[in-house]
Amino acid sequence: MNAIDIPVIENVLKLNDEIAAINRAAFDEAGVRVVNLIGGPGCGKTTLLEATAQQLAGRLCLGVIVGDLATTRDAERLLAAGAEAVQINTGKGCHLDANQVRQATQRLDLTKLDLLIIENVGNLICPVGFDLGHHAVAGVFGVAEGDDKAAKHPHLVHRADVLLLNQIDLRPHVKFDLDRFVADVAALNAETDLFHTNAAAGQIGPWLDWLATQVAWSRTRPRARVERPE
Amino acid sequence: MNAIDIPVIENVLKLNDEIAAINRAAFDEAGVRVVNLIGGPGCGKTTLLEATAQQLAGRLCLGVIVGDLATTRDAERLLAAGAEAVQINTGKGCHLDANQVRQATQRLDLTKLDLLIIENVGNLICPVGFDLGHHAVAGVFGVAEGDDKAAKHPHLVHRADVLLLNQIDLRPHVKFDLDRFVADVAALNAETDLFHTNAAAGQIGPWLDWLATQVAWSRTRPRARVERPE
Numbered sequence: 001m002n003a004i005d006i007p008v009i010e011n012v013l014k015l016n017d018e019i020a021a022i023n024r025a026a027f028d029e030a031g032v033r034v035v036n037l038i039g040g041p042g043c044g045k046t047t048l049l050e051a052t053a054q055q056l057a058g059r060l061c062l063g064v065i066v067g068d069l070a071t072t073r074d075a076e077r078l079l080a081a082g083a084e085a086v087q088i089n090t091g092k093g094c095h096l097d098a099n100q101v102r103q104a105t106q107r108l109d110l111t112k113l114d115l116l117i118i119e120n121v122g123n124l125i126c127p128v129g130f131d132l133g134h135h136a137v138a139g140v141f142g143v144a145e146g147d148d149k150a151a152k153h154p155h156l157v158h159r160a161d162v163l164l165l166n167q168i169d170l171r172p173h174v175k176f177d178l179d180r181f182v183a184d185v186a187a188l189n190a191e192t193d194l195f196h197t198n199a200a201a202g203q204i205g206p207w208l209d210w211l212a213t214q215v216a217w218s219r220t221r222p223r224a225r226v227e228r229p230e
Numbered sequence: 231m232n233a234i235d236i237p238v239i240e241n242v243l244k245l246n247d248e249i250a251a252i253n254r255a256a257f258d259e260a261g262v263r264v265v266n267l268i269g270g271p272g273c274g275k276t277t278l279l280e281a282t283a284q285q286l287a288g289r290l291c292l293g294v295i296v297g298d299l300a301t302t303r304d305a306e307r308l309l310a311a312g313a314e315a316v317q318i319n320t321g322k323g324c325h326l327d328a329n330q331v332r333q334a335t336q337r338l339d340l341t342k343l344d345l346l347i348i349e350n351v352g353n354l355i356c357p358v359g360f361d362l363g364h365h366a367v368a369g370v371f372g373v374a375e376g377d378d379k380a381a382k383h384p385h386l387v388h389r390a391d392v393l394l395l396n397q398i399d400l401r402p403h404v405k406f407d408l409d410r411f412v413a414d415v416a417a418l419n420a421e422t423d424l425f426h427t428n429a430a431a432g433q434i435g436p437w438l439d440w441l442a443t444q445v446a447w448s449r450t451r452p453r454a455r456v457e458r459p460e
Contacts, residue, residue: 040271041354041382042375069355071381092385094324094355122382123355124271125299125324144374144397144404145272152271152298152352155322167374173403174374175430200405 016130019098023105023133030110032063033218034118035211036132038156039140040149041122044166046074048140048199048207049119053083055208060114060215065104067096067121074119084108095126098133114215124153136161136214143167147177150184157188162210168196168203246360249328253335253363260340262293263448264348265441266362268386269370270379271352274396276304278370278429278437279349283313285438290445291342295334296349297326304349314338325356328363344445354383366391366444373397374404377411380418387418392440398426398433 027034039045049064056062063084066074075087086104088096101118110116118134120127128137139160141149144167150157157163163185171178185194195206257264269275276296283292293314296304305317316334318326331348340346348364350357358367369390371379374397380387387393393415401408415424425436 040352041379042270042273042372068382070384071378073378073381092355092359094353121355122270123324123353125322125351125353126356129322142272142374144372144400148301148303149271151301151303154300167404170374170400170403173400174397 013129016098019102020131020133023098023102024135026105026110027116027133027135030113031218032110032113032116033136033214034116034132034134035136035138035214036118036120036127036134037138037140038120038124038127038160039122039164039166040124040142040145043122043140043142043145044197044199045119045122045140046077048164048166048197048204049083049117050077050081051199051202051204052117052208052211053078053081055202055204056115056211057082060211061112063108063110063113063116064119065096065101065108065116066119067100069093069121084113090121094121094123095130096120096132097130101132114218115211124149124156128155128159135218138162138164140164140166141181143170143176144174146175147181148184150181150188154188157185157192160189160192162207163189163192163194164197164207165194166197166199169198169201243359246328249332250361250363253328253332254365256335256340257346257363257365260343261448262340262343262346263366263444264346264362264364265366265368265444266348266350266357266364267368267370268350268354268357268390269352269396270354270372270375273352273370273372273375274427274429275349275352275370276307278394278396278427278434279313279347280307280311281429281432281434282347282438282441283308283311285432285434286345286441287312290344290441293338293340293343293346294349295326295331295338295346297330297351299323299351314343320351324351324353325360326350326362327360331362344448345441354379354386358385358389365448368392368394370394370396371411373400373406376405377407378414380411381414384418387415387422390419390422392437393419393422393424394427394437395424396427396429399428399431
């Protein structure tokens with residue numbers, strides 16, 4: 001199958017990268033910093049973004065594009081929390097691609113936003129390989145998932161500019177060797193920050209600080225010299 | 231892209247189905263019942279299978295094929311729990327396919343097994359579309375993932391012969407509307423059984439009973455009349 005298969009896959013990725021570059025140029029033009037948020041189903045991505053929208057209210061204008069196979073539940077939650085939110089339903093699609101993001105951004109006024117977070121489909125694997133035009137990747141793991149998930153998902157850890165260990169409040173209730181998890185992350189990516197969060201209780205301070213540095217980066221960077229960051 | 235893309239994808243699936251049929255014939259010939267276990271990363275699949283191996287010891291001979299992107303941690307855990315275990319590392323692959331299972335089964339003596347459980351890659355999406363030659367699909371959700379995961383993953387719920395809601399012990403510690411979850415499952419698949427389990431504490435009785443009915447089905451079915459169950 002490979003002789004037929006591989007060129008097609010390469011074409012799909014090449015087309016995706018071309019659209020991602022168009023997205024990134026549009027984001028840079030509008031002065032909006034864009035983060036691709038990747039994590040497994042139920043690690044707390046939407047809860048994190050609800051708390052983020054609530055705590056950034058009045059300070060930054062946050063947009064969210066959220067991908068799920070089905071339902072509009074996440075976008076409804078994020079609109080209620082004060083974000084500008086657009087839902088993408090992927091059907092059977094296991095990740096977002098650049099063209100879906102391009103279509104979704106046409107339903108947002110990018111010039112009003114300081115920050116756009118793309119909540120990818122709940123999946124630790126497939127989203128990692130697709131450039132959406134984002135500037136940074138944030139990876140989320142949940143304590144209830146167990147301490148082995150960084151080691152089992154090296155590609156996400158390699159690519160992440162920041163990692164969150166969410167559901168930190170559940171540590172007393174599940175088996176989770178924090179030293180082992182931290183050592184696994186460090187062995188895979190010694191550069192990335194790793195923050196502990198309890199999104200359900202709104203304890204997300206280090207994440208908000210990291211987002212603020214992202215937005216500041218966007219504001220201070222001379223537009224004329226913008227280059228593709230990846 | 232579709233004119234090029236779609237035929238290739240169809241060929242890949244057709245080839246997979248052909249190998250799945252070979253697998254299923256081999257399983258039927260050996261008299262082993264095969265279950266494809268699908269759930270998100272960290273819902274407790276391996277913990278469930280550890281408890282299953284321990285509690286079936288001396289009653290049934292259990293084999294496990296376990297898929298992960300990286301590490302052999304799960305197979306090590308399952309060998310220690312008493313199962314015949316083979317690890318498949320998929321690299322960047324987001325699901326198991328029939329050919330990987332075929333290669334793994336060649337490292338097992340199928341005639342010695344009563345039951346083979348294939349622990350798919352931790353992913354609620356991609357594994358659903360690939361026939362491995364299994365006889366039944368078991369889907370696992372974890373309480374810590376939130377009550378919306380059945381509604382968000384309708385394809386798995388449609389295909390599942392049994393569903394487990396694991397981490398039931400975490401209900402006091404997370405927001406989870408059990409009535410809503412149960413209603414979502416019932417709306418998608420009124421036929422499937424839904425069992426509550428706490429795999430970490432070994433509370434998996436209804437799952438073991440269901441497995442026993444699967445094995446009994448395999449033993450009582452006349453070999454000469456075996457047909458493809460799906």
